Amino acid sequence: VTYVPPLRDLAFSLDHLAEAGRLKELLAGYDDDTQSAVLDAAGRFARDVLAPLNRIGDETGARYLNGTVQAAPGFAQAYRTFAEAGWNGLAAPVDFGGQGLPRALSLAVFEMLHSANMAFGLCPMLTQAAIEVLCAYGSDRQRSLYLGKLVSGAWTGTMNLTEPQAGSDLASVRLRAEPDGDGRYRLSGQKIFITWGDHDMSENIVHLVLARVAGAPEGTKGLSLFLVPKRRVNDDGSLSAANAVSAMRIEEKLGIHGSPTCTMLYDGADAELVGAPNQGLALMFTMMNAARLQVGVEGVAIAERAYQQALAFARERRQGRSVWTGEYPAPIVDHPDVRRMLALMKARIEAARGLCLATGVAADLARAGDERARLREELFTPIAKAWSTDMGVEVASLGVQMHGGMGYIEETGAAQHYRDARITPIYEGTNGIQAIDLVGRKLALADGAALSDLFADIRATIAAIDTLPGVAARLSDAVVAAETATAWLRETQRANPASPLAGATPCLTLLGDTIGGWMLAKGALAAARSRDSSSPTRAALARFYAGHVLARTPGIAAAAMAGDDDLRSLTPDVLTTA
Ligand SMILES: Cc1cc2nc3c(=O)[nH]c(=O)nc-3n(C[C@H](O)[C@H](O)[C@H](O)COP(=O)(O)OP(=O)(O)OC[C@H]3O[C@@H](n4cnc5c(N)ncnc54)[C@H](O)[C@@H]3O)c2cc1C
Numbered sequence: 001v002t003y004v005p006p007l008r009d010l011a012f013s014l015d016h017l018a019e020a021g022r023l024k025e026l027l028a029g030y031d032d033d034t035q036s037a038v039l040d041a042a043g044r045f046a047r048d049v050l051a052p053l054n055r056i057g058d059e060t061g062a063r064y065l066n067g068t069v070q071a072a073p074g075f076a077q078a079y080r081t082f083a084e085a086g087w088n089g090l091a092a093p094v095d096f097g098g099q100g101l102p103r104a105l106s107l108a109v110f111e112m113l114h115s116a117n118m119a120f121g122l123c124p125m126l127t128q129a130a131i132e133v134l135c136a137y138g139s140d141r142q143r144s145l146y147l148g149k150l151v152s153g154a155w156t157g158t159m160n161l162t163e164p165q166a167g168s169d170l171a172s173v174r175l176r177a178e179p180d181g182d183g184r185y186r187l188s189g190q191k192i193f194i195t196w197g198d199h200d201m202s203e204n205i206v207h208l209v210l211a212r213v214a215g216a217p218e219g220t221k222g223l224s225l226f227l228v229p230k231r232r233v234n235d236d237g238s239l240s241a242a243n244a245v246s247a248m249r250i251e252e253k254l255g256i257h258g259s260p261t262c263t264m265l266y267d268g269a270d271a272e273l274v275g276a277p278n279q280g281l282a283l284m285f286t287m288m289n290a291a292r293l294q295v296g297v298e299g300v301a302i303a304e305r306a307y308q309q310a311l312a313f314a315r316e317r318r319q320g321r322s323v324w325t326g327e328y329p330a331p332i333v334d335h336p337d338v339r340r341m342l343a344l345m346k347a348r349i350e351a352a353r354g355l356c357l358a359t360g361v362a363a364d365l366a367r368a369g370d371e372r373a374r375l376r377e378e379l380f381t382p383i384a385k386a387w388s389t390d391m392g393v394e395v396a397s398l399g400v401q402m403h404g405g406m407g408y409i410e411e412t413g414a415a416q417h418y419r420d421a422r423i424t425p426i427y428e429g430t431n432g433i434q435a436i437d438l439v440g441r442k443l444a445l446a447d448g449a450a451l452s453d454l455f456a457d458i459r460a461t462i463a464a465i466d467t468l469p470g471v472a473a474r475l476s477d478a479v480v481a482a483e484t485a486t487a488w489l490r491e492t493q494r495a496n497p498a499s500p501l502a503g504a505t506p507c508l509t510l511l512g513d514t515i516g517g518w519m520l521a522k523g524a525l526a527a528a529r530s531r532d533s534s535s536p537t538r539a540a541l542a543r544f545y546a547g548h549v550l551a552r553t554p555g556i557a558a559a560a561m562a563g564d565d566d567l568r569s570l571t572p573d574v575l576t577t578a
Pocket residue numbers: 159160161162166167168169192193194195196253261423426427428429430431432433436
């Protein structure tokens with residue numbers, strides 16, 4: 001099935017759910033015309049260049065040959081086209097050759113790239129994150145030598161955190177950094193699972209690496225961030241000899257076969273410090289937060305692709321008599337349960353797209369100095385990452401389900417979306433870790449003001465949607481459930497820190513479901529006000545979501561407040577099958 005870029009939905013989400021209009025007032029060069037021209041051109045590129053490579057990326061994948069990694073067939077050419085068209089620098093600073101457009105718009109573009117070919121999209125996605133960290137913390141020399149090349153896409157970036165003993169727990173990172181006496185360092189050790197750690201699509205690769213300088217404190221306080229180019233770079237920016245860093249292997253994995261996942265060997269590699277020593281984790285968080293939001297967008301992207309494919313199938317496949325039309329054999333789309341699956345897919349996608357783009361707008365406003373937006377960005381980031389990727393897996397699974405047996409057969413393509421989607425709740429901090437970040441840090445942000453501000457905004461929408469009383473009532477109940485559960489979690493944290501940790505994932509789901517309902521309500525409201533042709537559909541989707549998703553929120557709140565007593569008693573011994 002050909003990918004159709006959801007241009008209208010993306011523009012609608014940006015304008016009405018994420019309120020990108022505030023950015024248009026603020027940023028010269030960003031207006032309605034620019035937005036629609038950018039979305040249009042990116043959609044064409046995604047549909048015409050990347051989508052046709054999605055299947056071959058899955059079937060043939062990246063290959064490890066004689067110590068180097070070859071990208072899947074067609075990927076290198078597509079990457080050159082991507083870079084030449086300037087897509088890599090969309091949201092990068094103008095000073096370094098970028099176009100200085102907002103991150104929210106770039107996220108909308110990336111949704112289409114990831115929908116078309118998520119394995120490909122990961123490479124420029126990580127480059128964006130590297131650009132972000134160097135813009136914020138790179139020295140003048142690092143910026144002048146590396147940023148231009150990263151922005152143009154001539155070089156790509158990676159993010160090296162994980163080691164065999166250090167996954168979620170970065171405190172146990174061991175990669176060693178020895179000062180070479182000349183202000184530079186030599187890095188030795190191994191990193192695992194490094195996305196696009198090696199490939200033949202660009203002339204150089206810039207690795208951003210967490211490592212520990214000899215003698216540094218234990219734990220996260222002793223981590224420093226290093227820049228390690230695959231090929232060393234002379235002071236005039238020209239390329240020098242190969243550095244002592246290489247891929248030892250690539251992983252066989254469930255999905256995203258077009259994205260090489262590399263074990264990297266650092267064998268005394270020449271490295272330079274980024275920022276101050278022992279500040280590595282804080283700096284890496286700049287990169288991780290950018291990437292977390294992008295991974296949330298991957299969840300939306302893969303769900304959109306799975307949805308389009310499922311809808312096309314449901315219109316063609318005929319089985320049984322429709323209770324609505326009486327037709328026999330009827331297209332399965334005319335059976336209520338199939339329609340339910342499609343409506344759930346569509347509503348959840350709209351909700352998560354709104355959430356991710358709203359986080360993007362908050363990030364852009366925060367960079368312009370808006371403190372309220374900064375809190376919103378911080379609060380939303382773990383929810384955008386985890387809720388949207390859980391949604392992506394659920395929707396891709398529904399996509400398989402809708403196809404019946406054909407969904408389980410690789411030929412149809414529905415299975416690839418499910419396999420590809422499955423990594424998104426795992427990398428960039430597992431969704432469990434996102435939930436812990438939410439209850440451990442974000443609920444209490446600004447002494448709870450970030451959260452109460454959100455609830456106030458949702459209530460303002462509730463007060464305005466008098467044409468959808470059912471939605472208003474369910475959303476109101478959801479806000480009360482979310483308020484009660486989050487207050488309880490903050491309260492119990494003092495007496496028993498294990499209790500909120502036991503309820504962290506339900507809490508994140510609860511907030512995600514509630515924000516999702518808010519997004520759909522905002523959409524219905526905006527469409528009705530502007531007499532948009534999508535108005536009846538948006539109202540129906542908001543009502544459907546209220547009945548099928550928001551209706552569950554009081555139950556999820558109960559799970560969030562269940563405490564840890566039972567879990568504590570369910571020890572591994574008790575859980576072991578007799
Ligand atoms: C395809 C792929 C690409 C990747 N790309 C990159 C990359 O480019 N760069 C990079 O650095 N890494 C990358 N990773 C690594 C990825 O980020 C880690 O796999 C992930 O962070 C989880 O770490 P782990 O695998 O060690 O799992 P673990 O940390 O061992 O976690 C196992 C389980 O335990 C849970 N858990 C762990 N600690 C806690 C805790 N304190 N409280 C509650 N639950 C906990 C986790 O949520 C998870 O469910 C990639 C991984 C894959 C598979």
